[in-house]
Amino acid sequence: MQDTITIRSARLHNLKNITLSIPKNKLVVFPGLSGSGKSTLAFDTLHNEGQRQFMESLGLVTWALSKPQVDAIEGLSPSISVDQHLTNHSPRSTVGTVTEVFTYLRILYARLGHRPCPSCGADVPPSHDVNGSEIWDDESAGNGVSDSALDVETFPCPNCGKPIPEIGMANFSFNKPAGACPTCTGLGTVIQPNLPALVNSDLSIVDGAVNGWDKVYLIPRNSETLKQAGKHFGFDFDPNLPVKQLGELQRDLLFYGVASPQFRRHFPNVKLPDTVSRGYFEGVVTSLMRRYADHIGDPSYREKMGKLLSEQTCPDCQGTRLSQASRQVLIIGQSIIDLSRLPLTELANWLNRLKEILSAEEWMIAEPIAADLRDRVRRLVDVGVGYLTMERSSPTLSAGEAQRLRLAALLGSGLTGVLYVLDEPTIGLHPRDTDRLIRVFKQLRDLGNTVLVIEHDLQVLRSADHVVDIGPGAGKHGGRIVVSGSPDEVAACGDSITGDYMSGRQSVNPPRERRTGNGHHLVISGAREHNLKDLTVKLPLGMLIAITGVSGSGKSSLAFDILDRAARQRFYNASDIPGVHDKIEGWEYIGKVVTIDQSAIQRSPRSNAATYTDAFGPIRETFAALPSAKERGMTARHFSFNVPGGRCERCEGSGVLSVEMHFLPDVQVRCPTCHGRRFKREVLAVEYNGYNVAQVLDLTIEEALNVFQDVPAVASRLGLMTQVGLGYLQLGQPATTLSGGEAQRVKLAKELGRRAVGHTLYLLDEPTTGLHVADTAKLLVFLQQLVDAGNTVTVVEHNLDVMRAADWVIDLGPEGGAAGGEIIAEGTPEDIARSPKSLTGKFLAM
Incomplete structure (x- = not known):
C-alpha cells in the first residue's frame, strides 16, 4: 500500500506546477501567507480530486465534477473537508x-x-x-x-x-x-412591533407621528376615520394632540383598531362600524402585523419592514x-x-x-442512552466547545465553533483510511485550548487517517508530523513549495517566512511605548447579558484595546451584544435591543461606532470584493467611457454581470450553470456559452490597458491596482484593500467563498473608504483570523495607524501578538459559560502577564 499522496504538476489558480509527496496517516500542516495557494492545493486540488475519484469508483456520473488542473494524484484517499462556512442557518437549529x-x-x-x-x-x-x-x-x-x-x-x-x-x-x-x-x-421568539420606531409619541397624528403616513393622503384620511370611530363609540378623538397625551381608549384605537381585543374590551356590546368612512379603523400595529404576515416569504419586504419590527423573547x-x-x-x-x-x-x-x-430499575433503562450521551458530550468538550449550551442557536455560532462541532462528529464516526482537510480549526480558540484540539487531530490520525490542516498557529505547526510551507509570497508571488519536511526542518529553512517565526528569527514586536489615551472613557455599567456578572467596564478612548479571555468567557456578549447594539440604537436608530445592562456613559466623546465582524458580506455568489466596496462601479464607468464602448453604444450597464444588456444570458452573468446531482449536492459547471467569462463577446472586445472586463475580474486586487492607478475612484478603494492585507484576493472572487477573516477585512476596507466623522470607535471580532504571522504584523501596523489618527480600536482577540501590541487589555474569565463573565485583570499587557489569576497572563508571560 502506498504510504504517500503524490501530487504531480498541480497548476490551478496560482499554483506553479507543484510536485509534492505528502506522508499518509500523519498530521500534516499547510502554513503560508494569505493567498499563497494553501486552500487551492488542499481544497480545490486534493479534496476535490478525492471526491471525484470516490464518486467515479461508485459508478456515479462525474462529468459535472471537473478534474483539477493537475497531471496526476496518486495514493489519494476518499476526502472529507471541514471548512469555515456554516452549513445550517436555520433559526430552528441549535x-x-x-x-x-x-x-x-x-x-x-x-x-x-x-x-x-x-x-x-x-x-x-x-x-x-x-x-x-x-x-x-x-x-x-x-x-x-x-x-x-x-x-x-x-x-x-x-x-x-x-x-x-x-x-x-x-x-x-x-x-x-x-x-x-x-x-x-x-x-422561542416572536415578531413584535417596535412602537418607538412606528409612532413618535411626541408628535400629533397631523404632524406626522405615524411612520409611513404621508401628509397628502394618509394623514387626512386616517385622521378623519379616527374621528368617525370616536363618534361611533361615543368619545372624542383629537388628531392634533401629541400621541403621548391621548388617553388609554384613544391609544388602543390608534394602535390596535376597532376590531381588536384591546379596544373591544371598552365596548364589548357596541356593533362595529361597517365601513372606513363610518369609522372602521384597522389600527397601526394590527395593520403592520397583517402586512408582515402577508409577505412572510418575501425577504426584501421583511428587510424593508425591519426597523418597524423587532424579535422578542416569546412571552409564553x-x-x-x-x-x-x-x-x-x-x-x-x-x-x-x-x-x-x-x-x-x-x-x-x-x-x-x-x-x-x-x-436500579431506572438506571437499567438509562444506561445505554447515558453512555452514548457521555461519549458525544466528551468529544465536544475535547474539541474546545465545552462552554456552549445545547440551546445555543446554530446561526449565532462563529465559523470556528461550527467547524469544531463538525470535527467532534467526525471523531465519533470511527472512519479509517480517510483524508481529512481542515481549514484553520483553531479560529476563536484561546491558547489554553489549542493543546486539547491538537490531541483531537492526533486521535483522528491514530485511527488510520491522514489529517491535513491549513493553519498558522505556531503551537499547531510545532506539533505536526509534517509541514508543507507554501509561498513565498501571495497571489502571483506564491504558489510554490518553499520547504516540506518536519517542523524542525522548516524552522531551519532560511528561505521560509514561516520558519523564521517558528525558530524565533523573526517575531511581532510590541510597541516601544504604550499610549495613555485621550483622557476620556466609555463606561458600561451593570453588564449582565448571558454570563456577564454585573460588570462595570471602562474603555479608555484613544487606545488600541484588546478584550481577551477563554472561549465563552463573555467577550462577545460585552463587545457585540451590549456595546455594538447600544451604539447602533444611538447612532443609527436601529431596532436592535442591546444586551442587559444599566447604562453606557461617554457617548459624547465618540463621533460614530463601526463594527466589523466575520459574518458573510453577502449570501449571493454574484457579490464580490469589488462590488461590495463600490470599486466595480467606477471600473464599469471607466470601460463605458472608452471610445470603443461609445462606438458600440455601450453604457456602464453593459459591463455589469447582474443586469441584462452585456452579460451572458445563458448563465445570467454567473459564469456557471447548476447541475442537479439527484441524491448529492448540486454541482456548478462552467457555462458552455461564455466559458465562465460572464459577458457577451462584443462586451469582451472592449479593453482598458489591454484587459477586458472579464480579465479585470480575474486579476488580483494588487494587479488591478496597477492597471487602474490613474483612476482615483478605483485606486483609492483597491489601495485600502491592499493595506488591510487583501492584495492577493481575486477581484471577482464570489463573496460566498471568502473566509470569515477575509470578509471582515473587506468590510474594514469599505468602512475606511467612508468620510471620517470625528472620533470613531472600531469594534473588531478577531481580525487576525486567517492571517499568517507576517500578515498579522502588517495588520497591526494598520490598526496602530487608525489609533494614531485619533480613533479607538477595540478588538476581541485570542492572538497573543495582538494582545502584546495593545495599549490596554481587559481579560474576562476565569473560564467559559457559567464559570466566566468576570473581569479577571485589566491594564497593560505587562499588568496582565503579572496577574496570578489570569490564564491569558500566563501565556503573555511566556
Whole structure:
C-alpha cells in the first residue's frame, strides 16, 4: 500500500506546477501567507480530486465534477473537508440538534421523565417498562389528539385514576407540534412591533407621528376615520394632540383598531362600524402585523419592514421553545430545558451523577442512552466547545465553533483510511485550548487517517508530523513549495517566512511605548447579558484595546451584544435591543461606532470584493467611457454581470450553470456559452490597458491596482484593500467563498473608504483570523495607524501578538459559560502577564 499522496504538476489558480509527496496517516500542516495557494492545493486540488475519484469508483456520473488542473494524484484517499462556512442557518437549529445530544436527551426524558397529573397535580412516574416500550417521534405522540385517525394511548393517574396521555420523543421537540410552544411555534421568539420606531409619541397624528403616513393622503384620511370611530363609540378623538397625551381608549384605537381585543374590551356590546368612512379603523400595529404576515416569504419586504419590527423573547415559553406540558417533565428535579441551558462541561457532570441518583430499575433503562450521551458530550468538550449550551442557536455560532462541532462528529464516526482537510480549526480558540484540539487531530490520525490542516498557529505547526510551507509570497508571488519536511526542518529553512517565526528569527514586536489615551472613557455599567456578572467596564478612548479571555468567557456578549447594539440604537436608530445592562456613559466623546465582524458580506455568489466596496462601479464607468464602448453604444450597464444588456444570458452573468446531482449536492459547471467569462463577446472586445472586463475580474486586487492607478475612484478603494492585507484576493472572487477573516477585512476596507466623522470607535471580532504571522504584523501596523489618527480600536482577540501590541487589555474569565463573565485583570499587557489569576497572563508571560 502506498504510504504517500503524490501530487504531480498541480497548476490551478496560482499554483506553479507543484510536485509534492505528502506522508499518509500523519498530521500534516499547510502554513503560508494569505493567498499563497494553501486552500487551492488542499481544497480545490486534493479534496476535490478525492471526491471525484470516490464518486467515479461508485459508478456515479462525474462529468459535472471537473478534474483539477493537475497531471496526476496518486495514493489519494476518499476526502472529507471541514471548512469555515456554516452549513445550517436555520433559526430552528441549535447546538443540541446539530450534535444530536438533544435527540438522545429526548429519548431519556420520554422514558424516565416524571410529570404532574393535569387533573390532580400528583407526581406521575414514567409508564415504560424496563425494556423500554416504543417511544414516538411523530406529531401525534402525546399531543392530546384523539379521533378516529389518531388514537393516543393513555394510562390512569396513580392518584386520581383519570386518563393521562403517553409521551414520546415528539413531546420534547420544538420542531414538532406535540412539543413546540404554540405561541412561537418552537422558535422561542416572536415578531413584535417596535412602537418607538412606528409612532413618535411626541408628535400629533397631523404632524406626522405615524411612520409611513404621508401628509397628502394618509394623514387626512386616517385622521378623519379616527374621528368617525370616536363618534361611533361615543368619545372624542383629537388628531392634533401629541400621541403621548391621548388617553388609554384613544391609544388602543390608534394602535390596535376597532376590531381588536384591546379596544373591544371598552365596548364589548357596541356593533362595529361597517365601513372606513363610518369609522372602521384597522389600527397601526394590527395593520403592520397583517402586512408582515402577508409577505412572510418575501425577504426584501421583511428587510424593508425591519426597523418597524423587532424579535422578542416569546412571552409564553420565555424563549425555551417548548410547550408548558413538556417543560413540566422532570428527571431528578430538572427539566430538559434546565439541561439545555447548562454548558456542555456541566452537562457531562450531570450525566456522570445519574447512576448514583437513579434507582436500579431506572438506571437499567438509562444506561445505554447515558453512555452514548457521555461519549458525544466528551468529544465536544475535547474539541474546545465545552462552554456552549445545547440551546445555543446554530446561526449565532462563529465559523470556528461550527467547524469544531463538525470535527467532534467526525471523531465519533470511527472512519479509517480517510483524508481529512481542515481549514484553520483553531479560529476563536484561546491558547489554553489549542493543546486539547491538537490531541483531537492526533486521535483522528491514530485511527488510520491522514489529517491535513491549513493553519498558522505556531503551537499547531510545532506539533505536526509534517509541514508543507507554501509561498513565498501571495497571489502571483506564491504558489510554490518553499520547504516540506518536519517542523524542525522548516524552522531551519532560511528561505521560509514561516520558519523564521517558528525558530524565533523573526517575531511581532510590541510597541516601544504604550499610549495613555485621550483622557476620556466609555463606561458600561451593570453588564449582565448571558454570563456577564454585573460588570462595570471602562474603555479608555484613544487606545488600541484588546478584550481577551477563554472561549465563552463573555467577550462577545460585552463587545457585540451590549456595546455594538447600544451604539447602533444611538447612532443609527436601529431596532436592535442591546444586551442587559444599566447604562453606557461617554457617548459624547465618540463621533460614530463601526463594527466589523466575520459574518458573510453577502449570501449571493454574484457579490464580490469589488462590488461590495463600490470599486466595480467606477471600473464599469471607466470601460463605458472608452471610445470603443461609445462606438458600440455601450453604457456602464453593459459591463455589469447582474443586469441584462452585456452579460451572458445563458448563465445570467454567473459564469456557471447548476447541475442537479439527484441524491448529492448540486454541482456548478462552467457555462458552455461564455466559458465562465460572464459577458457577451462584443462586451469582451472592449479593453482598458489591454484587459477586458472579464480579465479585470480575474486579476488580483494588487494587479488591478496597477492597471487602474490613474483612476482615483478605483485606486483609492483597491489601495485600502491592499493595506488591510487583501492584495492577493481575486477581484471577482464570489463573496460566498471568502473566509470569515477575509470578509471582515473587506468590510474594514469599505468602512475606511467612508468620510471620517470625528472620533470613531472600531469594534473588531478577531481580525487576525486567517492571517499568517507576517500578515498579522502588517495588520497591526494598520490598526496602530487608525489609533494614531485619533480613533479607538477595540478588538476581541485570542492572538497573543495582538494582545502584546495593545495599549490596554481587559481579560474576562476565569473560564467559559457559567464559570466566566468576570473581569479577571485589566491594564497593560505587562499588568496582565503579572496577574496570578489570569490564564491569558500566563501565556503573555511566556
